[in-house]
Amino acid sequence: MTAASERRMELVCPAGTPATLRAAADAGADAIYCGFADETNARNFPGLNFSPEELSVSVAYAHERGAKVLVAINTFAQAGNTGLWKQAVDNAAACGADAIIAADIAVLDHAADKHPDVRLHLSVQAAANTPEAIGFYTETFGVRRVVLPRVFSVPEIAALNREIDVETEVFVFGGLCVMTEGRCSLSSYATGKSPNLTGVCSPPDHVDYAEDRAGRMKARLGGFTIDCFERGEPAGYPTLCKGRFSALGHTGYLFEDPVSLNAFELLEELAKAGVTALKIEGRQRGKAYIASVVSAFRKAVDGLSGGADASASIAALKALSEGGQQTTGSYRKTWR
Amino acid sequence: MTDTSPIELALGPCLFNWPAERLLDFYRRIAEDAPVDRVYLGEVVCGKRMPFNDPVWPEAIDVLTRAGKEVVLSTLAQPVNKRERNILVQQAAYDMAIEINDMSMVPACSGRTFTAGPFLNIYNEASLGFLSARGAVSWCPPAELPLASIQKIAALVPEVDVELFAFGRLPLALSSRCYHARAHGLRKDSCQFVCDKDPDGMDVATLDGARFLAANGIQTLSDACHFAGLASGQLRAAGIKRLRLSPHSLDMTGVLKAFRAFLDGAIDAGGLEARLTEMDLPGPLCNAYLTGDPGWKKIALPA
Amino acid sequence: METFLTLLTRRLVARRPDLLRRLGTVVHVPIAIVPEDLPHAFLLSLDAIDSRVTLCGKDEIGDAQAVIRAPLLVLLGLLDGTYDGDAMFFSRDLRIEGKTEYVLALRNTLEEADLTPGEFLGLGAPAAGWINDIGSRVLAQARCLASAGAERRDKLSGRHS
Numbered sequence: 001m002t003a004a005s006e007r008r009m010e011l012v013c014p015a016g017t018p019a020t021l022r023a024a025a026d027a028g029a030d031a032i033y034c035g036f037a038d039e040t041n042a043r044n045f046p047g048l049n050f051s052p053e054e055l056s057v058s059v060a061y062a063h064e065r066g067a068k069v070l071v072a073i074n075t076f077a078q079a080g081n082t083g084l085w086k087q088a089v090d091n092a093a094a095c096g097a098d099a100i101i102a103a104d105i106a107v108l109d110h111a112a113d114k115h116p117d118v119r120l121h122l123s124v125q126a127a128a129n130t131p132e133a134i135g136f137y138t139e140t141f142g143v144r145r146v147v148l149p150r151v152f153s154v155p156e157i158a159a160l161n162r163e164i165d166v167e168t169e170v171f172v173f174g175g176l177c178v179m180t181e182g183r184c185s186l187s188s189y190a191t192g193k194s195p196n197l198t199g200v201c202s203p204p205d206h207v208d209y210a211e212d213r214a215g216r217m218k219a220r221l222g223g224f225t226i227d228c229f230e231r232g233e234p235a236g237y238p239t240l241c242k243g244r245f246s247a248l249g250h251t252g253y254l255f256e257d258p259v260s261l262n263a264f265e266l267l268e269e270l271a272k273a274g275v276t277a278l279k280i281e282g283r284q285r286g287k288a289y290i291a292s293v294v295s296a297f298r299k300a301v302d303g304l305s306g307g308a309d310a311s312a313s314i315a316a317l318k319a320l321s322e323g324g325q326q327t328t329g330s331y332r333k334t335w336r
Numbered sequence: 337m338t339d340t341s342p343i344e345l346a347l348g349p350c351l352f353n354w355p356a357e358r359l360l361d362f363y364r365r366i367a368e369d370a371p372v373d374r375v376y377l378g379e380v381v382c383g384k385r386m387p388f389n390d391p392v393w394p395e396a397i398d399v400l401t402r403a404g405k406e407v408v409l410s411t412l413a414q415p416v417n418k419r420e421r422n423i424l425v426q427q428a429a430y431d432m433a434i435e436i437n438d439m440s441m442v443p444a445c446s447g448r449t450f451t452a453g454p455f456l457n458i459y460n461e462a463s464l465g466f467l468s469a470r471g472a473v474s475w476c477p478p479a480e481l482p483l484a485s486i487q488k489i490a491a492l493v494p495e496v497d498v499e500l501f502a503f504g505r506l507p508l509a510l511s512s513r514c515y516h517a518r519a520h521g522l523r524k525d526s527c528q529f530v531c532d533k534d535p536d537g538m539d540v541a542t543l544d545g546a547r548f549l550a551a552n553g554i555q556t557l558s559d560a561c562h563f564a565g566l567a568s569g570q571l572r573a574a575g576i577k578r579l580r581l582s583p584h585s586l587d588m589t590g591v592l593k594a595f596r597a598f599l600d601g602a603i604d605a606g607g608l609e610a611r612l613t614e615m616d617l618p619g620p621l622c623n624a625y626l627t628g629d630p631g632w633k634k635i636a637l638p639a
Numbered sequence: 640m641e642t643f644l645t646l647l648t649r650r651l652v653a654r655r656p657d658l659l660r661r662l663g664t665v666v667h668v669p670i671a672i673v674p675e676d677l678p679h680a681f682l683l684s685l686d687a688i689d690s691r692v693t694l695c696g697k698d699e700i701g702d703a704q705a706v707i708r709a710p711l712l713v714l715l716g717l718l719d720g721t722y723d724g725d726a727m728f729f730s731r732d733l734r735i736e737g738k739t740e741y742v743l744a745l746r747n748t749l750e751e752a753d754l755t756p757g758e759f760l761g762l763g764a765p766a767a768g769w770i771n772d773i774g775s776r777v778l779a780q781a782r783c784l785a786s787a788g789a790e791r792r793d794k795l796s797g798r799h800s
Contacts, residue, residue: 179556245543247538
């Protein structure tokens with residue numbers, strides 16, 4: 001048995017509401033990440049997220065079940081209004097958060113300066129791609145863990161882990177950004193709102209679905225047609241990078257098919273590559289998704305150290321995936 | 337005391353895969369005749385293009401410097417492998433002005449000055465102030481950042497020169513995948529450099545046939561051509577010192593001349609727009625990022 | 640029926656003021672919920688004191704800012720958290736029209752409401768547990784029957800999943 005497989009990888013799970021946080025904790029999450037109900041987090045959708053009071057109660061619930069709570073304050077603070085982001089950091093610390101996930105220098109600086117005892121994780125939105133960039137964040141702000149951009153193959157992750165001296169966390173399941181996170185303003189081009197500016201991609205107030213009599217559904221964002229689904233054809237969110245467009249006289253998924261990440265089959269390789277934590281995407285999803293995905297991956301991670309086989313539980317997750325399709329994303333070299 | 341020094345003009349780095357002769361010819365013409373104060377050059381988008389355009393830079397730098405232009409080496413926005421990382425470290429050691437477009441370069445730039453490029457996520461005064469303390473002397477904000485935010489930051493970090501992205505298709509996204517290769521049924525690793533077929537990017541339309549985006553290798557740009565029709569007084573009031581015009585295949589010298597005439601008050605905003613519209617623009621004009629609206633729109637800016 | 644649902648909704652809102660905060664701008668906004676296999680639709684309007692559930696014809700939902708359409712069992716499964724709203728949307732079992740942000744706010748609020756039948760009826764612990772058990776058994780059975788029916792229909796129409 002290698003050293004890597006002896007160390008159990010941490011399962012980091014999403015929660016958009018206190019109820020989904022409880023569902024994640026009950027399903028066996030090692031850590032749960034969530035955010036405040038404002039522009040400070042990158043899932044700033046209506047009806048989602050936590051008030052400081054809700055976070056406090058939720059942290060207590062998670063801690064009782066042995067799960068940590070990581071608070072995502074991972075958007076870029078607004079010019080002249082950085083106070084809101086600093087307050088979010090202070091609130092997270094006061095609520096007993098085990099770590100703060102941040103991308104913006106302003107937020108990292110404040111957290112490192114005012115709350116040196118709270119762990120700092122570097123959000124995927126920071127797009128730290130190289131040992132040099134990661135080194136900059138760890139040395140300057142004392143970042144303890146880096147959430148890796150979804151651009152690496154498994155051998156590249158292994159090579160990176162040999163060059164850096166900080167924990168790494170990788171996405172293993174859920175919605176997939178095709179563009180490099182934190183470096184995409186396609187959404188604001190169509191709608192005026194984007195992840196970096198306002199914490200939303202493809203904001204729902206600019207989304208419009210129209211179904212004709214034949215059952216064809218047109219999905220539009222900011223007035224631009226992003227995709228069109230025939231009757232009964234699996235649909236996806238009208239996210240720009242997963243839309244159908246035409247170029248060079250052909251029509252198709254120019255950037256990426258509406259698929260969702262599932263790296264279950266790569267878990268052992270990721271452990272060998274030195275990955276510390278596995279992340280599930282989906283703070284905007286419901287309890288049913290959280291409960292199924294978290295328990296399936298709980299089984300899968302335990303399976304690596306001699307637990308029961310998780311393949312059947314993982315296979316059942318396909319029905320929850322966007323477009324009903326799954327991919328191993330950049331982890332396999334097929335993306336090149 | 338009110339600053340009345342003229343707003344400067346800069347030519348941004350060429351984002352597209354132009355053949356070496358075309359690039360060199362382009363910079364020769366800029367050196368000869370264009371009213372531009374500063375020229376950024378170097379490969380920003382794709383490290384695979386470097387072996388082809390690297391031979392161009394020494395001569396281009398020489399020609400531009402002799403013409404009195406301030407030359408700045410712009411660097412890769414998304415270094416992905418050891419070779420590219422090594423190049424960034426070498427570039428940081430050059431004895432010339434540089435622009436950084438990825439945080440990877442901050443450690444290598446310790447002890448020297450640099451321009452913070454538009455690919456860095458600098459959205460507020462605290463992050464610009466932080467980079468300023470580490471050597472940033474000039475800053476080109478991300479294209480989506482509204483003018484009101486830029487103005488606030490400029491006022492709070494006056495020691496850094498602010499340069500506004502003012503002309504060209506908007507750089508919107510980077511990816512680890514190459515969309516030119518994908519559209520041509522090729523893999524990124526054996527892309528045959530097909531991005532050279534589209535000197536202004538590959539047009540991408542919606543299912544309804546509406547023009548929308550432009551692909552440029554791993555980069556996605558807007559279809560529409562952004563322009564900032566803000567007069568010198570407005571720019572100075574917003575704390576902006578320089579405008580950045582992004583190279584396209586049309587007559588860039590003509591574009592620079594039109595902006596110079598506008599900034600000098602020889603033509604008004606309507607005149608600038610009319611002159612640009614007469615040219616072979618890569619897409620329809622847009623400007624709404626300036627007001628925090630959807631970037632593709634064109635709206636009336638306050639005069 | 641209308642009076643009963645309205646009463647239960649008002650009680651729930653009174654008991655859980657956090658839900659209205661979560662709803663945000665959807666307060667007062669009429670949303671139509673259309674069970675595709677029933678002859679009627681529901682018009683839902685939520686508010687601190689004056690929440691309302693109105694039963695109406697499917698052609699009388701003109702005032703609604705958003706419309707949610709799905710088979711009744713899917714709607715009930717979304718209400719109690721058995722189904723995931725996004726997954727139902729991906730599979731086209733759930734269709735939405737109008738203001739997507741209102742649908743999303745309502746969906747996320749319902750997720751937080753933890754609407755078991757017992758919670759909705761506002762029952763105390765033992766009674767709620769009893770009602771929930773019966774409710775979930777009945778619903779599970781109905782889902783089984785419905786999915787068997789759907790499979791038969793798919794076979795007949797030659798559709799494979």
